[in-house]
Amino acid sequence: MSFDSLGLSEPLLRAVIEQGYTTPTPIQSQAIPAVLNGGDLLAGAQTGTGKTAGFTLPILQRLSETPAPAAGAKRPVRALILTPTRELAAQVEESVRTYGKYLKLKSTVMFGGVGINPQIDALRRGVDIVVATPGRLLDHMQQKTIDLSKLEILVLDEADRMLDMGFIHDIKRVLAKLPPKRQNLLFSATFSDEIKTLADSLLDKPALIEVARRNSTVEAIAQKIHPVDRDKKRELLTHLIRQNNWFQVLVFSRTKHGANRLAEQLTKDGISALAIHGNKSQSARTRALAEFKDNTLQVLVATDIAARGIDIDQLPHVVNFDLPNVPEDYVHRIGRTGRAGATGEAVSLVCVDEHQLLKDIERLIKRPIPQEVIAGFEPDPTQKPEPILRRSQGGGGARQGAPRQGAPKQANGGGRGPAKPAHGGNGGGGGNGSRSPKPVAAKTGGNGAAPRKPEGARPAGALLGGKPRSEGGGAGRRDTPRTGQRGR
Numbered sequence: 389m390s391f392d393s394l395g396l397s398e399p400l401l402r403a404v405i406e407q408g409y410t411t412p413t414p415i416q417s418q419a420i421p422a423v424l425n426g427g428d429l430l431a432g433a434q435t436g437t438g439k440t441a442g443f444t445l446p447i448l449q450r451l452s453e454t455p456a457p458a459a460g461a462k463r464p465v466r467a468l469i470l471t472p473t474r475e476l477a478a479q480v481e482e483s484v485r486t487y488g489k490y491l492k493l494k495s496t497v498m499f500g501g502v503g504i505n506p507q508i509d510a511l512r513r514g515v516d517i518v519v520a521t522p523g524r525l526l527d528h529m530q531q532k533t534i535d536l537s538k539l540e541i542l543v544l545d546e547a548d549r550m551l552d553m554g555f556i557h558d559i560k561r562v563l564a565k566l567p568p569k570r571q572n573l574l575f576s577a578t579f580s581d582e583i584k585t586l587a588d589s590l591l592d593k594p595a596l597i598e599v600a601r602r603n604s605t606v607e608a609i610a611q612k613i614h615p616v617d618r619d620k621k622r623e624l625l626t627h628l629i630r631q632n633n634w635f636q637v638l639v640f641s642r643t644k645h646g647a648n649r650l651a652e653q654l655t656k657d658g659i660s661a662l663a664i665h666g667n668k669s670q671s672a673r674t675r676a677l678a679e680f681k682d683n684t685l686q687v688l689v690a691t692d693i694a695a696r697g698i699d700i701d702q703l704p705h706v707v708n709f710d711l712p713n714v715p716e717d718y719v720h721r722i723g724r725t726g727r728a729g730a731t732g733e734a735v736s737l738v739c740v741d742e743h744q745l746l747k748d749i750e751r752l753i754k755r756p757i758p759q760e761v762i763a764g765f766e767p768d769p770t771q772k773p774e775p776i777l778r779r780s781q782g783g784g785g786a787r788q789g790a791p792r793q794g795a796p797k798q799a800n801g802g803g804r805g806p807a808k809p810a811h812g813g814n815g816g817g818g819g820n821g822s823r824s825p826k827p828v829a830a831k832t833g834g835n836g837a838a839p840r841k842p843e844g845a846r847p848a849g850a851l852l853g854g855k856p857r858s859e860g861g862g863a864g865r866r867d868t869p870r871t872g873q874r875g876r
């Protein structure tokens with residue numbers, strides 16, 4: 389199948405060809421005709437499947453088919469794309485611009501953590517397509533700086549993540565104010581009961597599309613475990629990066645504090661590294677991503693949630709410095725290397741504390757992961773497992789209506805820690821601290837498999853087997869916590 393056969397117009401095909409895409413991905417070949425038809429759509433697709441082009445291209449086409457308003461008249465917002473994170477919003481809007489470059493449509497992106505005035509100016513000038521995170525969009529709606537009365541198409545992108553991050557009430561408030569007659573597209577990687585309920589209330593006889601989950605593309609990724617002692621991990625990582633001359637290494641850390649510390653240590657080892665997580669300011673995150681993308685930054689250390697939305701083609705190396713607490717996150721993490729057909733390599737540094745986590749992952753992906761002990765880093769067989777402390781990953785710090793009691797407060801690394809940036813200086817994060825409730829540490833003792841559910845954070849029906857998946861850094865990453873203390 390080629391893009392020509394999907395019914396896309398010439399200016400869109402030209403933009404697609406310029407991107408070097410020759411064949412539509414499965415989600416694109418199904419979603420594009422469905423969206424062009426004008427009906428609602430419920431699509432199961434993860435990041436990396438090409439879903440963004442899957443909805444962006446047909447939206448651009450539909451909007452371009454009807455004439456732009458007469459000169460002088462302001463363009464009404466006709467399409468609204470909601471995303472869970474700022475990074476994803478920025479990337480989706482970049483895609484809108486890329487694919488729409490030969491059309492006359494205008495777009496803008498809006499999220500919290502940055503000034504609202506430029507967004508208001510852009511809206512005043514008139515845009516056809518708005519890509520937004522829910523919190524900031526609500527701000528605009530409340531301030532009446534956005535008029536959505538002419539909205540024709542609504543997209544909820546990564547809807548499961550949006551619910552997971554506690555955006556359901558925000559979404560409902562947005563939906564309540566939209567004109568009823570519109571085309572609705574819902575994209576989600578998973579289909580929990582919560583998503584089904586949302587889909588039922590939102591979609592009218594939707595076309596259903598589900599493309600292969602990432603789990604089934606795990607085969608495309610070379611995976612390896614390096615057993616190592618917990619206090620030798622950093623040294624081993626430096627060794628691997630140097631020895632193999634790795635560039636563009638995405639390293640996952642379980643905690644924000646750990647991410648900061650690791651980036652600092654790598655920098656001391658002479659390897660350029662920055663950390664991104666929910667406590668970093670928007671500008672620090674944007675800059676780190678840009679440097680990572682253009683290869684001036686060798687290593688990006690990220691927490692699970694912060695890494696979502698990083699959209700880099702053919703990311704060559706993913707390293708799990710810590711194994712994730714939730715096995716599905718392993719699949720999300722390593723999937724970053726095998727995007728849209730490209731192969732990649734994922735290595736995990738596993739110490740004695742993480743053996744149970746490794747077992748859970750291998751059970752999920754239904755295969756053992758090959759192990760290789762690196763000479764000089766042989767694990768000490770007498771070392772005893774220790775419980776994994778989930779510092780600064782508390783979850784729910786910003787979740788709405790969930791005042792947490794009893795848990796110790798901890799201003800984590802981004803808030804006040806040294807968190808020296810690896811290069812250039814970015815203020816050590818914490819840029820959002822003034823407007824977000826402080827994340828709370830969920831310290832857990834016991835068996836290492838720390839419970840993911842922060843107390844009071846979330847009702848039953850959470851995704852992926854009922855486990856909430858916020859990193860608590862949601863405090864910073866969420867556009868706007870609906871806690872009544874929206875400091876703007």
Ligand code: AMP
Nearest residue numbers: 409411412413435436437438439440728
């Ligand atoms: P997405 O799932 O939308 O985040 O897209 C994942 C990556 O696949 C992006 O970096 C796109 O640039 C890339 N991509 C999207 N469509 C295609 C295609 N048809 N062929 C090759 N790469 C693609």
